[in-house]
């Protein structure tokens with residue numbers, strides 16, 4: 001039995017949305033030398049490269065981006081080429097149920113928020129991001145909406161309406177102004193059945209994340225691993241916690 005290590009990025013290897021700290025990057029790089037390491041993040045592949053840097057990325061076995069909705073596998077060569085190659089192993093397409101976009105437009109029309117900027121939904125890998133203020137909003141409009149929502153609780157109300165109508169979808173209030181819409185189960189937990197189903201029978205799969213408690217975005221994955229004999233979960237609050245963790249069993 002060997003160990004397979006999975007790491008969240010924001011709040012686990014880096015401060016949220018920041019680049020990895022230089023000293024820790026070196027430590028992590030030498031730690032991962034002889035390990036099988038995967039990254040499991042809500043961010044896009046491009047953002048993860050930007051946060052972790054190429055040295056670390058060139059040593060990971062694979063990257064689950066966008067909440068595990070897309071998986072990039074490193075192609076191994078007997079004679080490695082000068083550059084690293086990646087292949088997309090799977091990618092979930094979000095298929096909107098009939099009527100969803102019409103309902104979203106109606107919700108925008110019905111909202112009494114005073115400064116709608118247009119472009120109210122955007123398809124991403126495996127999900128749709130929706131906002132009443134619209135994606136053309138700058139900082140001012142976003143702040144206006146964030147305050148409006150804090151006062152009138154509009155997003156929570158919209159989520160309740162949509163949840164009733166679309167029981168197969170999940171709606172999550174994300175960021176300061178938007179709502180994330182995805183198929184139920186299209187969260188980080190999907191990687192267990194999609195990729196580690198065989199491996200977890202004979203290997204220990206160890207996950208480190210900062211949002212493993214409900215309703216955090218690591219919760220579904222942590223819960224799934226905790227139910228497995230060979231699954232193990234470590235909760236950290238900061239990358240400094242992870243730094244200390246790497247010096248202890250079963251990491252050291």
Ligand SMILES: [Mg+2]
Pocket residue numbers: 008009010011012209210211
């Ligand atoms: Mg995190």
